[in-house]
Amino acid sequence: DQQVKQNSPSLSVQEGRISILNCDYTNSMFDYFLWYKKYPAEGPTFLISISSIKDKNEDGRFTVFLNKSAKHLSLHIVPSQPGDSAVYFCAASGRDNAGNMLTFGGGTRLMVKP
Amino acid sequence: GAGVSQSPSNKVTEKGKDVELRCDPISGHTALYWYRQSLGQGLEFLIYFQGNSAPDKSGLPSDRFSAERTGGSVSTLTIQRTQQEDSAVYLCASTGGAYETQYFGPGTRLLVL
Numbered sequence: 001d002q003q004v005k006q007n008s009p010s011l012s013v014q015e016g017r018i019s020i021l022n023c024d025y026t027n028s029m030f031d032y033f034l035w036y037k038k039y040p041a042e043g044p045t046f047l048i049s050i051s052s053i054k055d056k057n058e059d060g061r062f063t064v065f066l067n068k069s070a071k072h073l074s075l076h077i078v079p080s081q082p083g084d085s086a087v088y089f090c091a092a093s094g095r096d097n098a099g100n101m102l103t104f105g106g107g108t109r110l111m112v113k114p
Numbered sequence: 115g116a117g118v119s120q121s122p123s124n125k126v127t128e129k130g131k132d133v134e135l136r137c138d139p140i141s142g143h144t145a146l147y148w149y150r151q152s153l154g155q156g157l158e159f160l161i162y163f164q165g166n167s168a169p170d171k172s173g174l175p176s177d178r179f180s181a182e183r184t185g186g187s188v189s190t191l192t193i194q195r196t197q198q199e200d201s202a203v204y205l206c207a208s209t210g211g212a213y214e215t216q217y218f219g220p221g222t223r224l225l226v227l
Binding site: 034043046091102105106 | 118120145147149154155156157158159162170173205207209214215216217218219220221
């Protein structure tokens with residue numbers, strides 16, 4: 001039973017436009033959410049996070065939105081650049097998890113076309 | 115200092131053999147995690163070390179998997195009698211404490227023939 005789901009395995013966007021990556025979760029104990037970016041043959045790189053006490057966090061071109069009632073979060077990248085092409089993983093951790101181990105979604109492959 | 119490092123970067127082994135994967139966390143980080151990513155899947159938690167406490171082994175898929183962390187730093191993940199379904203990328207992450215950002219190494223790509 002997947003507790004974190006990314007229902008779109010891939011997304012293609014034109015350079016300069018907005019990329020929106022979505023993530024849904026089922027565990028109401030999750031209270032901290034992260035997005036990681038992964039290039040081939042590299043480990044995931046932390047991108048941005050959000051605590052459940054917030055509904056938005058912004059860092060440059062990246063904004064994460066959290067809708068707790070819908071158990072949904074999204075990552076917006078604007079404007080998208082070709083270098084953003086990578087696999088993006090949504091991850092969550094929660095209060096029932098003393099070790100803060102992360103539960104990951106299956107990833108969305110973003111392709112930004114020049 | 116340097117980021118998380120892992121070795122080997124790639125490992126090909128025959129079914130039934132044992133393998134050891136190594137992780138060097140960021141200096142000073144007290145928490146260390148092992149995850150694995152099977153083909154087309156997300157990352158799956160395996161085991162967690164925090165300081166000198168007993169590790170959380172709740173994610174280990176079978177008793178063929180074990181891990182240790184010596185001196186609170188380097189960690190070794192051992193897979194005994196490897197099976198083809200063990201083929202995956204094994205990723206290590208470290209952090210300065212719980213609820214802090216986890217920094218990942220580049221992973222070890224394991225292929226069991």
